[in-house]
Amino acid sequence: MVRWGVSLLIVGAVVVMAACISPYEDNLAKGKEWAKLGTYHGEQGYSEWSEQDLIRRGALSEIDYEKYRAGYLQGRFDYCRGKREINTVVNPAYPDDCNDKETRSALADRGY
Numbered sequence: 001m002v003r004w005g006v007s008l009l010i011v012g013a014v015v016v017m018a019a020c021i022s023p024y025e026d027n028l029a030k031g032k033e034w035a036k037l038g039t040y041h042g043e044q045g046y047s048e049w050s051e052q053d054l055i056r057r058g059a060l061s062e063i064d065y066e067k068y069r070a071g072y073l074q075g076r077f078d079y080c081r082g083k084r085e086i087n088t089v090v091n092p093a094y095p096d097d098c099n100d101k102e103t104r105s106a107l108a109d110r111g112y
Helices: 002-018 023-030 034-044 051-056 062-086 101-109
Strands: none
Touching (some): 023 034, 034 062, 051 062
């Protein structure tokens, strides 16, 4: 009986963590504030959500995705500028997303 309870607890925790976003992110998504959500993700150094991620959270059009994307790019710019000013190294082997050449060319291809 105890093993079953522990297993159920572990499965429940995994499900909750997999679907977890912060209350702040949830409020922005529910309020359809896609640009603010993108800015928040960029400023925090988070990975960009895909269009499918946004659709799952209520985005209805490509325009919503573009708003998110524009906010994300602004937030990422601020995040990377701050990293250059602070110049903190936690792990030199960790990839520096702010110097990712592939990302820059991909952004240029999209017109940003």
